Amino acid sequence: MQKLTPNEQRHAASLAEIKASPYLETDCGDTDQLGQSPAELLPLHRHNEDWADVEFDQRMLDCALRFTGLGAQWEISEEEEDLPEIYGDFNLLHLHDVLKQPAGPAPLPGATSFQQQFLSELRIFDHTPRSGAGKLTYIRMQPRVTPLEIWYSAVADIGSDPYPPGYLKMDITYCEYLNALLLTKGTYGWQYLYTDISLRGRAFHETVTYVQGMLEVFPEIFPQHDYTPLRDRLEARL
Numbered sequence: 001m002q003k004l005t006p007n008e009q010r011h012a013a014s015l016a017e018i019k020a021s022p023y024l025e026t027d028c029g030d031t032d033q034l035g036q037s038p039a040e041l042l043p044l045h046r047h048n049e050d051w052a053d054v055e056f057d058q059r060m061l062d063c064a065l066r067f068t069g070l071g072a073q074w075e076i077s078e079e080e081e082d083l084p085e086i087y088g089d090f091n092l093l094h095l096h097d098v099l100k101q102p103a104g105p106a107p108l109p110g111a112t113s114f115q116q117q118f119l120s121e122l123r124i125f126d127h128t129p130r131s132g133a134g135k136l137t138y139i140r141m142q143p144r145v146t147p148l149e150i151w152y153s154a155v156a157d158i159g160s161d162p163y164p165p166g167y168l169k170m171d172i173t174y175c176e177y178l179n180a181l182l183l184t185k186g187t188y189g190w191q192y193l194y195t196d197i198s199l200r201g202r203a204f205h206e207t208v209t210y211v212q213g214m215l216e217v218f219p220e221i222f223p224q225h226d227y228t229p230l231r232d233r234l235e236a237r238l
Helices: 006-020 058-063 095-099 113-120 174-184 190-194 202-221 228-236
Strands: 024-028 071-076 087-091 122-126 136-140 150-153 168-170
Touching (some): 006 071, 006 174, 122 174, 190 202
Antiparallel strands (some): 024 071, 071 087, 122 136
């Protein structure tokens, strides 16, 4: 069996925490299978001729995971009647599978040329296949931009010009996203904590409820983690 990197060890431990928690009902993937080393995927233009000037920086190569089945869907157990009702789902794609995706989301009718180009650069690396919740996180394969941008999509009317509706840029790098998952375990809507958006509107009531529930419950069931930074981020958006 191949030796896990320190970051892979952290994510394997995090998945084990989800599986082992008596407070959660879970449907988990595994960390049994490893794919290619990220460095073996270079140069990127082998996968798409438009990516000759797209770069995976060294930090991204160092933190990327080789797991091909890392993910979990979970919810608070029905037996825990005193705990808030919260849900989570994530599924991290190996970078090989990210690069092998076809063109990004199809543009809506009337999309500008900028919007069409923007959508063509997006590739999913985290999604919610077990729950079908439709929450998607993308790497933007944009030339001459380092580190690469991370974008999130879940609600159709979020976002602003000149970008198409439904997409929010996250204030986070790929590596920071992976680190945040160690804390959030994929709680629905955690990505909004890393965007420049207010969560006061009615459209985000359910999201805020889930994130508040996470910040109430997780310090108790995962006491080895510090949730203060996430609590501060939520307060800044309310």
